[in-house]
Amino acid sequence: MKARVYVSMKKTVLDPQGQTIQHALVGLGHKSIAEVRQGKFFEIELQGNAGRDECAKEIEQIARDVLANPVMEDYRVEMID
């Protein structure tokens, strides 16, 4: 079973990396780019014969406890096949 976890800064938290990319793109002539926010994602492969619900629960726990910092970041879990 496969899962993806997407982690991004909360909307209320400044994203200087995204701002730098936005400035660079405008400088390169892409004048229509109003905002860029950067995030990261994790593609996770699970083995064993746990069910989908059990896997989803484990991934949710991993996302909350390990991959994201809930104080500053939002996360989203997506189960694939």
Added chain:
Amino acid sequence: MKARVYVSMKKTVLDPQGQTIQHALVGLGHKSIAEVRQGKFFEIELQGNAGRDECAKEIEQIARDVLANPVMEDYRVEMID
């Protein structure tokens, strides 16, 4: 108009950061985690009254030329609303 660009290492390229996370997760008791690969994504907001196709073309060009390194990385563009 909004778009997301997902950038990840090609399957044939080693991802040491993902491997480290996988080892850490197994060490934390998540024995079923077989593989982790890390990637990044960019949430891009476009302004102006360009059409959807025109925006998609611009984002595709930005992804290929600026956000991803096509030698080592794959990218995927997703247009939102």
